[in-house]
Amino acid sequence: MKHSPVLMEYFYTICNSVASTLTLFALTIQTNFNYVIDNRAEITEQAKNMTIEAALGAKIAEENFYVAQTWITDNFINDPVTVDRLKGWGLIAYEWLLQTYSDVYSKFYTTFVA
Numbered sequence: 001m002k003h004s005p006v007l008m009e010y011f012y013t014i015c016n017s018v019a020s021t022l023t024l025f026a027l028t029i030q031t032n033f034n035y036v037i038d039n040r041a042e043i044t045e046q047a048k049n050m051t052i053e054a055a056l057g058a059k060i061a062e063e064n065f066y067v068a069q070t071w072i073t074d075n076f077i078n079d080p081v082t083v084d085r086l087k088g089w090g091l092i093a094y095e096w097l098l099q100t101y102s103d104v105y106s107k108f109y110t111t112f113v114a
Contacts, residue, residue: 036043
């Protein structure tokens with residue numbers, strides 16, 4: 001029982017720490033809640049705009065899906081893949097990589113070296 005005062009002090013410190021953490025958490029929630037109440041109209045307008053933008057993005061994604069589906073159907077299903085077509089695609093990819101590398105290198109060189 002000679003350690004009881006030390007244990008009580010630890011217990012008191014832990015209780016104070018938990019109480020201060022809960023107080024800080026409640027204050028943060030109250031601050032955020034007050035912000036939402038004060039800026040209700042602005043938040044509602046932003047939510048409406050984001051909903052409209054999300055709907056437009058979904059429509060664009062759907063259109064792109066149909067374009068990709070048509071392209072795949074036309075280029076792979078209706079027209080068989082031949083070695084010559086594969087060579088052409090490889091050449092296009094190679095030229096694109098060279099151009100991309102050139103662009104990235106020139107931007108890096110002008111930004112950091114020059």
